[in-house]
Amino acid sequence: MSVLRFEVTGMTCGGCAGRAERALAGVPGVAEASVNLATRMATVETDKPATDLRDALKTAGYPAAETRIRLSIDGMSCASCVGRVEKALAALPGVLDARVNLTTQTAEVLILTGSVAPATLAQAVTKAGYPAQVMEGDTAPDPAHRQAEEAAALKRQTVIAGALTLPVFLGVMGGHLIPALHHGINGTLGQTGWWLVQFVLTTLVLIGPGRRFYRIGLPLLAKGTPDMNSLVALGTLAAWGYSTVALFAPALLPETARAVYFEAAAVIVTLILLGRWLEARAKGRTGAAIRHLLDLRPDLARVERDNGLVEIPFTDLQKGDVLQIRPGERIATDGIVLTGRSYVEESMVTGEPAPVEKSEGAQVVGGTVNGAGALRVRAEAVGADTVLSRIVAMVEQAQGAKLPIQALADKVVLWFVPAVLVITALTVLVWLTFGPGLTHALVAGVSVLIIACPCAMGLATPVSIMVGTGRAAELGVLFRKGEALQRLDSARVMAFDKTGTLTEGRPALVHAVAAKGFDADTILRLAASAEQSSEHPIARALLQAARDVPAPEEVTAIPGHGLRARVEGQDLLVGTARLMAREGVDTTPLSDAMFDMETAAQTPVLVAVNGHIAAAFAVADRIKPGARDAIAALKREGVEVAMISGDARAVAQAIARDLGIDHVEAEVLPEGKVEAIRALREKFGPVAFAGDGINDAPALAEAEVGLAIGTGTDVAIESADVVLSSGAVAGAVNALHVSRAVMRNIRQNLVWAFGYNVALIPVAAGVLYPLTGLLLSPMLAAGAMALSSVFVLTNALRLRRLQSALAEAPAAALMPQPQEATA
Incomplete structure (x- = not known):
């Protein structure tokens, strides 16, 4: 049994501590349990895994505190290495979960807070044969830097090994192909002298560049946990040892078996080093997306101080600092525009290509590019709290995920x-x-040892996840949980919330019809003038759509109906059909237009000028640009599309008809959205749900995959598996597109990796020899093994070229084209 001490949360009194203590004592296998309210620590003597204790406390309402620790690990080269590291970590008391990423050479360990020291985790991994160190905040090793160093070291070792191996290889292979060369070598050096040269050069290869295989592989073999390095070490030592005996003690071998295979050992080491160098170079490119995001941050920021403008490193920025952003500069951090007006290019964060207008009060994101105007910005978030930093953190977490397919x-x-x-x-x-x-x-035997290396199997999944999630971030899709990649691929239904997800979430002018003899633009100016002092959303919609709005001469509100105003010498009535009827205004000329608006779930705003009906303006929650194309694209992918909304049924069905959505659930409360998702799951299969509001959080959690619109609430984003940072509906299509591309890529890699080993191990063992007389050379086996890993990496890197699933839809015009009534 082991004794665990860890932190418990949620306790406020002695009664809480007692209940937590009883919950722990009730876990089978717990010999003794005590909880100290003052220190908030539990002490448990048990032989059960820490997960049982965590689950018991969670059920009792006093969750155990959890800490996530990251380790940097050296020496892992294949999936069997990953398995051994995870096994070593999971064996430690207090560890809840351990996930190792071969591509980034890191481990993420979830522990009960206080139960095990980070240094103990690193020691356990080091003891297993893989040197490890704790990664702490800004002192954590940069993966890109480490990969560059690894690639440089492997390149150096490959060159040295190649230089030492080349004379041996050319002498042996050339001697077989060119008899004169063979006779020339024997005539000058003699067979024993030539074998001695091979021995010296090959030994230098093995004890120099090849030492890495023996330093790791032989200790693991001695512990009974061999890995890929063990296979290489055994194979090359077998060839070298046999040849050494044939050279220095030939009497120990039958006369017919006195041959040397020094060239095989040297070439195997050289080829495997070459393969690992190519792997390291390819791995370095897998993290390009994160490095690109990090490179978006400028090195310096121009900040206002009492003594004027000063340039400081962006890392020294404090919340509340006022920055000056010149035209064309990158914005250093997230903030609010104080003064100025400009267009800001945000595509690197949102995936949307069109620049966004920014003026006083608008939010700006660090890393985006300012346009032609100058801005003064107050810093609202710095360091790890910025949007860019949170995006990087999400991507890194997703890249380290282990999908079910990898199990x-x-x-x-x-x-x-x-x-x-x-x-x-x-x-x-x-x-x-x-x-x-x-x-x-x-x-x-040597050929089997070399060709069976499972490097490609270990790389098949993590490199695809790493490249795919990085590319998704560049397209405005952030996978908060890597597992969502696989679950989204199997989704059969994509359900959407309406307001703020499919629509813009605020009323806007969508249609205008002028009566005969009137101009819609002119009437809109007058109506907007009358509405200037109103805070009603419909009044705001008219004001936003109008241009050159004059000041009204007088305005009188008519509660529940609209208002009366005088603008530019004209008497105006603005409001509902009831207002027009009450004031005796004949609306017959626009009756057809009003009927069409109401049928489309739009709110008609009528305007009369000097007692005559002049125009009808349709105000509605406008559908987001690109939403129709996105829905059509999902249908082409064979996905059912549904809409779940709390709005009135007529409004929801009108929007659904416009978008081409067949399945509509309207007038649904937040808890009703959960039931709607369950009903869709029973009818069609796994469900993905996209929403943006607090009321969408339960549904986002219930769905197999929750997609939160990045412009939505923090509650919705925290409940989701995927964040669509652009806020566009096209993001849902891109998320599905990336998911399917990554899973397809992983399957290709796994089929290749498994198929390669299954097919070539028998060939290496010699099953074809009785039929063809051919026996696979260990050198060819080493080359094939190295190429297998390079193939997997190269295939995964194709995901870097993944394009958006949709061509960008043209932006909707801010002002609808007026139509003249035929009446």
Whole structure:
């Protein structure tokens, strides 16, 4: 049994501590439990996993505090390494979950707060054979820097190994192809002298550049947990050892078996180093998206101080600082515009190409590019609190995720290396028993050891996730949880909230019809003038659409109906049909237009001038630009599209008809949205739901995948698996597009990796030799193994070229084109 001490939250009195203590004591396998209210710490003696204790406290209402710790790990080269590191971490008391990312060479460990020291986690991994250190805040090693260093070291070792191997390879292979070269070498050096040269050069390769395989692989082999390095070490040492015996103690071998394979050992090490160098270079490109996002931050910010303007590093910015942004400059941090007017290019954060107008009171995001105007901005968020920093954090978390599809690969790989050793032993035994002799047994055994390396299996999933989620961020889609990648791929229904998701969430002028003899633009100016002092959303919609609005001469409100005003010498009535009827204004000339507006769930605003009906303006919650194209694209993908709204049924159905949505649930309360999602799941299958408001949070959590509109509330975003940072409906299509592309890429990688090993291990073992007389050379096996990993990485890197699923829809005109009534 082990004793755990960890923090408990939610306790306010002795009764709370007692209930928490009883909850822990009730867990099967707990020998003793005590909870101290003053220190908020629990002490438990148990042989059960920490997850059981966490679940018991959560059920009792006093959750255990959890801490997430990141480790930087060296020496991992394949999926079996990942499995061993995760196993070493999971074995420690207090660890709730451990996830290791082969691509970034990091581990993320979730522990009960206070139960285990971070240094203990690093020591456990180091003891397992993989040197580790704790990553703490800004002192954490930069993955890009580490990958660059790794690539540089591997390049250097590959060049040295290649320089030492080339004379051996050319001498041996050239001697087979060109008899004169073979005779020339034997005539000058003699066979023993030539073998001695091979021994010296090959030994230098093995103890120099090849030392990394033996330093890691042999200790793990001794512990009974061999990895890919162990396979390479065994294969090359077998070839080198056999050749060394043939050179220095030939009497120990039969005369027919006295041959050397120094070139095989040297070439194997060189080729595998070459493969790892190519892998390291490719891995360096997988994190390009995050580096691109980080590069968006300017190095310096221009800040107002008492003594004038000063330039300071953006890392020194404080909340409340006032920044001056010149035309064309990047904005250093998130803030509010104090003065100035400009257009800001936000595509690097939102994925939307059109610049956004910014004026006093508007929010700006750090990393975006200012247009032609100058701005004064007050910093509202700095450091880790900025939008850009949160995006980077989300992407990093998603890139480190382990998808369910990877579980099978991990289980296979964990047993793969031991299985390869058994197959190798059987191969050698069969060749010794039934084959031509020891030489063939050695060649076949070494070939099996080398070609069976499971590097490609370990890389198949994480590199695709890393590249795919990074590219998704550049398209304005942030996967907060990596698992959402796989779940979204299986979604059969995409359900949307209406207000703020499919629509803009505020009334706008969508249609204008003028009576005969009147001009819609002119009437709109007059009506907007009358509405200037009103705060009603419909009045705001008219004001926003109008231009050059004059000041009214007088305005009188008519509660519940509208208002009466005098503008530019004209007497105006602005309001409902009831107001026109009360004032005796004949609305017959616009009756058809009013009927069409009401049928489309639009609010008609009527305007009479000097007692005559002049125009009807339709005000409605405008559909977001690109929403129709997005819905059509989802249907083409074979996804059912539904709308769930709390609005009146007539309004919801009108919007659905306009967008081409077939399944509508209207007049639904927040808890009713959860039931609606369950009904859709029963009818069609897994559901993805997109929403933006607090009332959407339960539905976002209920759906298999919740997509939050990035312009929505923090509550909605926290409940979601995916954040659509642009706020556009097209983001949902891009999220599905990325998910399907990444999962397709992962399946391709896994099929290749598994298929490669399944197909070539028997070939390496020599099953084709009785039929063709061909035996796979260990050198060719090393080359094929290296190319397998490079293929997987190259295939994953294709995701960097992934394009948006939709061509950008043209922006809707701010002012609708007026139509003249035929009446």
